[in-house]
Amino acid sequence: MPKSLQQIRQDLKVFEEKTKELALELNILYSNYLKSLSNSAQQQLILACYHICTQIYPEQFLKLSFSQRETLQNNLRQLCQEIQYEIEFHSETSSSVLQATVKEQIVLLSELEEPSSKIDDSEVDPESQVLKIENPEELVNWCKTIEQRINDTLESLSKKANNYLQQAQIISPNLPPQLLEMAFKAEEGEVSAGRTPNIINLLVETNRETKEKEEKSESEITRFSAIQLQLSEIVFANATLSLKRKEIRKGLEKIKKIHQSYRQAQQEYARVEAETAWRSSWHE
Template sequence: MASKIQKLKEELAILENQTSLLYAEAKETYQKYLKTLSQSVQKQLILAVYQICTQSYPQAFLKLSYSQRQKIQENIKSLGKTLDPKLLSYLDKTDNLDSEPGASLNIMEQMLLNLSNTETPEEEKTIEDELLLPVESTTPKNTVINNPNHLVNWCKMLEQGIVTTLNNLSKEVNHLLQQAHILPSQLPPQVLDMAIQAEEAGQPMSGSPNLLNVIVETGAKNLDETAEEPEIPSKITKITALHLRLSEIEFADANLSLHHREIRNLLEKIAQLRKQYQKKQRECAVAEAEAAWRACWYEE
């Protein structure tokens, strides 16, 4: 029994070594992806804001002076340049990998959906279920990840960070456009922020890339019949704002799509490795429990 346990622990160590190598490969691949993503976002950010200023709100943009227009353009470019260090900072985050990230991960889910479209039902279950299973791990935090459970959570945390960073950039730009009176300034900024979050939760996208259409009802009828104030007619207003969407950004950039496919292949390897690791962990636990039972059992 002792030799069986030792053999299982050696097999676990081999899988942990393979995980370390996969982590190094994943980190390098994600670094290339994030750098390409940052460059692509900066270009598509300018294009989306151009659409807002010239197609959605041309009159508001024309009311600005030449220097004000220049300032807006410079501020937009400056915000875009902050994206690269923010995205790359997620590569070195290895804290709290024992617990699974709580927020929904649209990018990860999309990758899993893409994988399921090309696999058999049995293979689909292997990839998707293994990436989404709860983590049960006791491996201590390390700067080098050698636990497949931790590696899955690291990928999820990174994907979640990408979504959060793009959403935050969208909100910052929308607030900037409101301050410049291009987007309606009477609309509370929280409304646009909530619209972005609602779309992330599954509401339909607008027809234009990286643009969000929001229908807002302003004004309300006076429901108090005894009040002296006249009724205020309601007004339906369509607001077009920025919402940077990863799927649309990738679709418009062939290099980014290529890096995305490389990441998807890595996710598949990680999922398979995690399945093997969890199986060996269970076999080892069963063998140790059997040995512990025999060690304290005696015949009367």
Template sequence: MARAIEQIERDMQALEKSANKLFAELNSAYTSYCQALGQATRQQLILASYQVCTQAYPKQFLSLSMNQRQQLQRSLRQLGQTAAERLLELLNNPMEMARELAYSIQLDRESAIAEIEQDSIEEQEQIIPNSEFRIPNSEFHTAPSNPLELVQWQQILERAIAQVLKTLSLDANQLLQKSGILPQKLPAPLLEAATAVSEATGEMTAGPPNVMNLLIETENPQDLQEGGVTQLIAIQLRLSEVEFADTNVRTARNQVRQLESNLVSLGREYQKRQRERTIAEAEAAWRASWFDE
């Protein structure tokens, strides 16, 4: 027979208090992480742009006037600064962030489960089933109210951070294309698709960090190189490579991972209590409706 519902609810309230404390710790850790990541991202964007302009397409860069080169460099720095500011805004407006991502990113099964340390895929599903992953409702204004909402908050934040880097890469490549560095006849949708394909690999490449090198085949060979295949070397900021290149980002990330581990344990325990309460309520309902004939 299940424990008394009142006792189970007291246990859940204690877990909710622990979640509130952990939320404050996670928020502080992510603030440090996003600050370090923003600075490192600006630096890595410039280094990747240098590689593209001087090593991949030197003739195109030399064809620009001094004023055009300076304007390009200034615009790249501004893109990096905007991305760094956006990373911090994610923490200041969790609700707006969540709703924006709900419309701009299709949350499929894989994106619904954050990359947090767990023993197996089955255990991930026990923490946040696909049917329960949702944008927090209107009652979720400032802070998650329980461990499962905190897991959702952390998942959404991780997705948002990755999206900032993806958007920055695409904006930088479009700027390079408009400036005459990247191939002019490469359609914008194809450039975006190439960025997504490179990002999907999720692995560090053998070449310069945060630079993708792809062979692209098109149905309109006259628009590109003969044979319908062209080589594209462009910017692809990868979170793993940005973290690897900067000690401050790695240190901040390790702190986040330690708190993630605590969050996983807390989420599992809270879900067990939810299950236990449901069973206790079902038993009570059975007894209330039972009568001897």
């Protein structure tokens, strides 16, 4: 027997209550996860840069003077502080976004683009405020936004690290940024066996001119290596972070199932409502 509109409304209300509970749970999980991710990302960045300078391009690194090495290392340390700010900033703002309506979320998320837009800690208290997200789709979108911003942040920081290494002429300054961008996209999310964590290797065909009776151009394959912070590799390297990531995956699976059931209930409600409207206006 088909459910009545009242019964379906009750079902929708149950899904909305479950969504509110899961929203608070995910908010806490992400907050803890992002703080751990920040620390691990800093460690992995320094390890990757160390490997580039001492194992892949040791000759180029040894050409630097003591002050030049200090400058490079200071730049990388500052970049680590930027990692902490960028990633933990998502943790601070996620509570505020989660407690906003859809319209308010658009404004808050746009503020994330401004590095100077800091959220006062006194304004963020997820346990004392009533979460406004009830629609599972809104919570799904919130999670997607956090995940996308993590990947965007890691990509941006990788580019900055490579720029510092190119300025120091550790990595060839002739490596086209467009080529590196394409390589990042191709390798995104993939972990190759034998690959050094958070380092990407490229084989690039270059032209070499030889001076003989006539100038000829010969092609040769040149190997380049660069920094590419990968979320999967950062998580894999830290057992505690891996456990936190698994908890988030469980939460994401829960909201996925709730979202599917909610959509089915919405569709059923629309059909029953349409049937009721048809009968109300039908006259023999």
